[in-house]
Amino acid sequence: MTWTIARKEILSNLLSYKFFVVLLLMVLLVATSLFIMHRDYNLRTADYQIIRPKPGEPIALLAPNPLSIFAKGLDEAMTRSFEIGSVGITVRAGQSSGNVIYSFFPAPDFLYIVRVVLSLVALLFGFDQVSREREQGTLKLVLGSSVSRAKVLAGKWLGNFLSLAVPFLLVTLLGTAVLLLDPQVRFSPGQFARLGLILFLSVLYLGFFLSLGILVSALTKRAATSIVVLLFIWALLVFIIPNLGTLLARQFVAVPPVRALSEKHQQTWTREVLLGMAKGVDRKEGIATIIRENDQLEKDYRLKFDRLVRLSRNINRVSPSASFLDAASEIAGTGIGEESRIKGDIIRYNDAVIGRILADWNVIDKDKTYPAFTYKPRSLGEIFAGGALFDTAWLVFFNIISFALAFVAFVRYDVR
Amino acid sequence: MMKTLIAKEVRANLLSFRFLASFVILFVVVAITAAVLAGDYTRSLDDYSQRQAEIEKYLRTYAHFNRIQGVLQATQPPIPFQALVRGLTADVNMEEFDDDPLPVMFPLIDLTFIVTILMSLIALILSYDAVCGEKEDGTLKLMLANNLARSKIVLAKFAGGALTIVGPFLVSLAAGMIIILAHPRLGWAGADWGALGLIAAGAIVYVSVFYLIGVLISSTHRSSASSIMTSLFVWVLLILVVPNLSPYVASFVSPAPSRIKVYREMRRLTDVDRDELGRKLSDEYRAEALRQYPVLAERLTESEVKSRVAADAEYRKAYEAMRAAVEKAWADANRIQGAKSDALEADLGRKEKAQTGLARAISMASPLADFSYLATDLSSTGTRNLEHFGRLREAWGSTFYGDYRTKKLAEFKARNPTADEWNTAIDMTDAPRFRYTEESLGGRLGAALAPFAVLLGYCVVLFAAAYAAFARYDAR
Numbered sequence: 001m002t003w004t005i006a007r008k009e010i011l012s013n014l015l016s017y018k019f020f021v022v023l024l025l026m027v028l029l030v031a032t033s034l035f036i037m038h039r040d041y042n043l044r045t046a047d048y049q050i051i052r053p054k055p056g057e058p059i060a061l062l063a064p065n066p067l068s069i070f071a072k073g074l075d076e077a078m079t080r081s082f083e084i085g086s087v088g089i090t091v092r093a094g095q096s097s098g099n100v101i102y103s104f105f106p107a108p109d110f111l112y113i114v115r116v117v118l119s120l121v122a123l124l125f126g127f128d129q130v131s132r133e134r135e136q137g138t139l140k141l142v143l144g145s146s147v148s149r150a151k152v153l154a155g156k157w158l159g160n161f162l163s164l165a166v167p168f169l170l171v172t173l174l175g176t177a178v179l180l181l182d183p184q185v186r187f188s189p190g191q192f193a194r195l196g197l198i199l200f201l202s203v204l205y206l207g208f209f210l211s212l213g214i215l216v217s218a219l220t221k222r223a224a225t226s227i228v229v230l231l232f233i234w235a236l237l238v239f240i241i242p243n244l245g246t247l248l249a250r251q252f253v254a255v256p257p258v259r260a261l262s263e264k265h266q267q268t269w270t271r272e273v274l275l276g277m278a279k280g281v282d283r284k285e286g287i288a289t290i291i292r293e294n295d296q297l298e299k300d301y302r303l304k305f306d307r308l309v310r311l312s313r314n315i316n317r318v319s320p321s322a323s324f325l326d327a328a329s330e331i332a333g334t335g336i337g338e339e340s341r342i343k344g345d346i347i348r349y350n351d352a353v354i355g356r357i358l359a360d361w362n363v364i365d366k367d368k369t370y371p372a373f374t375y376k377p378r379s380l381g382e383i384f385a386g387g388a389l390f391d392t393a394w395l396v397f398f399n400i401i402s403f404a405l406a407f408v409a410f411v412r413y414d415v416r
Numbered sequence: 417m418m419k420t421l422i423a424k425e426v427r428a429n430l431l432s433f434r435f436l437a438s439f440v441i442l443f444v445v446v447a448i449t450a451a452v453l454a455g456d457y458t459r460s461l462d463d464y465s466q467r468q469a470e471i472e473k474y475l476r477t478y479a480h481f482n483r484i485q486g487v488l489q490a491t492q493p494p495i496p497f498q499a500l501v502r503g504l505t506a507d508v509n510m511e512e513f514d515d516d517p518l519p520v521m522f523p524l525i526d527l528t529f530i531v532t533i534l535m536s537l538i539a540l541i542l543s544y545d546a547v548c549g550e551k552e553d554g555t556l557k558l559m560l561a562n563n564l565a566r567s568k569i570v571l572a573k574f575a576g577g578a579l580t581i582v583g584p585f586l587v588s589l590a591a592g593m594i595i596i597l598a599h600p601r602l603g604w605a606g607a608d609w610g611a612l613g614l615i616a617a618g619a620i621v622y623v624s625v626f627y628l629i630g631v632l633i634s635s636t637h638r639s640s641a642s643s644i645m646t647s648l649f650v651w652v653l654l655i656l657v658v659p660n661l662s663p664y665v666a667s668f669v670s671p672a673p674s675r676i677k678v679y680r681e682m683r684r685l686t687d688v689d690r691d692e693l694g695r696k697l698s699d700e701y702r703a704e705a706l707r708q709y710p711v712l713a714e715r716l717t718e719s720e721v722k723s724r725v726a727a728d729a730e731y732r733k734a735y736e737a738m739r740a741a742v743e744k745a746w747a748d749a750n751r752i753q754g755a756k757s758d759a760l761e762a763d764l765g766r767k768e769k770a771q772t773g774l775a776r777a778i779s780m781a782s783p784l785a786d787f788s789y790l791a792t793d794l795s796s797t798g799t800r801n802l803e804h805f806g807r808l809r810e811a812w813g814s815t816f817y818g819d820y821r822t823k824k825l826a827e828f829k830a831r832n833p834t835a836d837e838w839n840t841a842i843d844m845t846d847a848p849r850f851r852y853t854e855e856s857l858g859g860r861l862g863a864a865l866a867p868f869a870v871l872l873g874y875c876v877v878l879f880a881a882a883y884a885a886f887a888r889y890d891a892r
Contacts, residue, residue, distance in 0.1 A: 017642045018645050021646065036668075039667075039668065050674070050676055050677050074517045076510075082513065089513040091511060093511055098672055098771070099666070100772060100799050100802065101663040101776055103504055104659070105660040105662075105785075108661055112660070117657075120648065124645065124648065132641075224640070227541075232441050236441075239525065243522050243525035243529070244452060247456055250459070251456070254459070255516075257464075259491070260466070263470065263487070266487050270483040270487055271478040274839065278839075322522075336517055336518070343513070
C-alpha cells in the first residue's frame with residue numbers, strides 16, 4: 001500500500017508545474033555550477049603549474065583539489081604557496097585576488113546549490129503534502145479507506161523523496177560524467193568514494209528538509225500558512241544560524257585579529273635586524289629571538305583560533321545546514337579541519353628546514369637544496385573521527401526526529 | 417476610492433498570519449544582529465587601538481628608515497557603521513600565513529543580508545497571490561464589477577503592500593538604532609545617520625521591486641500554488657544565482673592573465689633578462705669606448721690601474737669614459753626591462769579592472785547586488801571605500817616618504833655626519849600618522865546613484881509590466 005501511495009505521489013509530481021520548475025532549476029544550476037567551478041579549477045591548476053617549486057626549493061605548495069569543483073571551501077587558501085625563509089613563511093595568494101566582486105558573494109559551487117537552493121526545493125515538495133490534500137478533500141477519501149496513517153505518510157515521504165532525489169542524482173551524475181571528459185580532471189578511486197559520500201550526505205540533507213516540510217504542513221490547516229512558516233525556518237537554518245553563530249562565538253573567544261600578528265612579525269624582525277647591526281651581535285642570535293617570539297605569538301593565536309572554530313562549529317550545529325557544510329567540505333578535503341592540518345604540517349616542515357636555511361646563509365642559491373614538502377591528506381577515517389561522523393549522525397538524527405514529529409502531527413491531524 | 421483600496425490592502429495584510437510572522441522574524445533578527453555586530457565592532461576597536469599602541473612603542477625606540485615601510489603602514493580602522501553593515505571589512509588576510517578562514521565559509525550577517533534575503537522573501541510572500549488569490553477567493557470579480565479602473569487596483573495593491581512591508585522594516589530598524597544609540601562606545605556622527613536614511617530609502621525601493629515581481633507573477637498565473645513556485649524560482653535566480661555567478665562569468669568573457677603568471681614574468685624581465693641585456697649592452701658600449709680610447713686595451717691588474725688613474729690624466733679620462741659606458745649600459749638595461757615589466761603590470765591592471773567592471777555590471781542585473789553595492793558604498797564598507805582608502809594612503813605616503821623622511825634624514829646627517837642614517841634608530845614619534853577619514857556623504861551618494869537608478873528602473877518597468885498583465889487578466 002505504501003508503494004501505491006508513493007507511486008501516486010510520483011505520478012502526480014511528474015505532471016505538476018512544480019516539478020517542471022524544480023527540474024529546470026536543478027538542471028540549470030547544477031550544470032552551470034559544475035561548468036563554472038570546473039573552469040575555476042583549471043585556472044588554478046594552470047597557476048599551480050607555473051609556481052610549482054623546483055626540486056630543492058623550500059616551498060610548500062599543494063595542487064588544487066579536484067573535489068573543490070564540488071566543494072570549493074578553503075581550497076584557495078590551501079593552494080597558496082608557502083615559502084620558508086629566515087624572515088618567516090612568505091605567502092603568495094593565487095588567482096582571484098584581482099577581482100573584488102568575488103569577495104561580495106559566496107562561490108556558487110555544488111555544495112552551495114544543494115545547501116541553499118535544493119533545500120528550498122525540498123521544502124517545496126513537502127509544504128503542501130497534508131494541508132493541500134485536506135483543502136482539496138482527497139485526504140478524507142484516502143483515510144476513508146482502510147489505510148493506516150503511518151502508511152500514508154511513509155508513502156508520501158517516499159514518493160516525494162524519490163521524485164526529488166532521482167532527478168537530483170541523475171543530473172549530478174551526468175554533470176560529473178561530462179566533467180570527467182576533461183583529461184585535466186582526474187579523480188582517484190578514493191575521491192570517487194568521497195564524492196559518493198558527499199552525494200549521500202546531500203540526499204540525507206534534502207531528506208531532512210522534505211520531512212520538515214511535511215511536518216509543518218501537518219501542523220497547519222492551510223498550505224499558504226505552511227509555506228510562510230517554512231520559508232522563515234529555511235532562512236533561519238540556512239543563513240541566519242550559521243552566519244550569526246560564527247559572530248557569536250567571537251564574542252566568547254577573544255582571538256587577536258590576524259593583522260595584529262603580521263604587524264607584530266614585522267616589528268620583531270626589523271627590531272632584531274637593527275639591534276644586530278648596531279651592536280654587531282651574532283646574526284644567529286637575533287634570528288633565534290625572532291623565531292622564539294613569533295613562535296610564541298603564533299602558538300597562542302592558533303590555540304585560540306582552534307577554540308573559536310570548535311565553539312562556532314558547535315553553535316552552528318543547531319542548524320543541519322552548517323553540519324552538512326562542515327561534513328561535506330571536510331570529506332572533500334577543503335574544510336577548516338583540513339586547512340589547519342595543512343598549516344600544522346607546514347609549520348613542522350618549517351621547523352625541519354629552517355636550521356639548514358639559516359646555516360646556508362652564505363651558500364649561493366644554486367647549491368641550496370632542501371627536502372621537498374609532502375602532504376598526505378587526511379584519510380576518511382580521520383575525517384570521520386574529527387567530526388564528520390558526528391555531523392552525519394546529527395543529520396540522520398534530524399531526519400528521524402523530523403519524520404517522527406511529522407508522523408505524530410499527522411496522526412493528530414484533523415482531516416475535516 | 418484609491419484610499420479605500422489601499423486601506424483594504426493594508427488591513428488585509430495586517431491581519432494575516434504571514435504579516436505577523438514576518439514582523440516577528442524581522443524584528444528579532446535585526447535586534448540580534450545589531451547587538452552582536454555592535455559587540456564585534458567594539459572588540460575590533462580595542463584590537464585596533466592595541467595594534468596602534470604597539471606601533472607607537474616601536475616608533476619611539478626601534479624606528480629606522482631602512483625598514484620603516486614594513487612597520488608603519490596605512491591601516492583601515494574599524495568604522496562605527498560596521499555595527500549595521502559589514503561589507504568587505506572581514507579580516508581574512510589571505511596574504512599571510514595565519515589567516516582567518518571562518519568568514520570564507522560562513523559569510524557575516526548584517527543589515528544588507530537582512531534586507532536582501534529576508535525582506536525580499538517577505539515581499540514575495542505577501543504579494544505572490546495579490547491577484548490570483550483574489551481570483552480564487554472570487555473577490556476579484558466583485559471588485560471589477562464596480563466602476564473601478566484596473567490601473568487603480570494595481571496601484572492600490574502595490575501601494576498598500578509596500579506600506580505594510582515598510583512599516584515592520586522601519587520599526588525593526590528603529591530597534592536596531594536604539595541598540596546603537598544605547599551603546600556607550602558607538603559614536604555615530606550625522607553623516608552616519610544620513611547614510612542610514614539613504615540606505616533605508618534604498619531598502620524601500622528594493623522591497624518594492626520584489627513586491628512588484630510578486631504582483632506581476634500573480635497576475636500571470638491562474639492559481640496561487642503555481643504563482644508561488646514561479647515567484648520562488650525567480651527569487652532564487654535573482655538572489656542566489658545571478659550575483660554569485662557574475663564574477664565567474666565575467667572572468668570567462670573578459671579574461672585577465674593570472675597574477676601569478678604575470679608576476680613571474682615581471683620578475684624574469686627585471687632579473688635574468690635584465691642581466692642578459694645588461695651584459696650585452698655593456699659589451700657593446702665597452703667596445704665603443706675601446707675604439708675611442710685604444711689605451712684601454714692594455715691588460716693591467718687592479719692596483720696598476722689604480723696607480724695609473726692617479727698618475728695619468730689621459731688614462732683617467734679614458735677610464736672614466738669606460739666606467740660611464742658600463743654604467744650607462746646597466747642603466748639602459750634597467751630602463752628597457754623596467755618599461756617592459758611596467759607595461760605588463762599596466763596591462764594586468766587594465767584587464768583586471770575591465771573584468772571587475774564587467775562582473776559588477778552583470779551582477780547588477782540582480783537587485784540583491786544593486787542593494788549590496790548601494791549599502792556598502794553608502795556605509796564606506798564597499799569597493800568605493802577601497803579606492804578612497806587607496807587615495808588616502810597614497811597622500812599619506814608622499815608626506816611621510818617625501819617631506820618627513822627627507823627632513824629627518826637631513827637633520828640626522830647634520831648631527832652625526834659619519835653614522836649610517838638608514839640603519840640607525842631615529843625617534844619617529846613626530847612622524848605624520850595615517851589618519852583615515854570617511855569620504856564625504858556626497859561622494860558616497862554619487863557612487864550609490866547608479867545602483868539606486870537600476871532599482872528605480874526595475875520598479876518602473878515592473879509596474880508597467882504588472883499593469884499590462886493585470887489589464888489582460890481573466891477574472892473569471
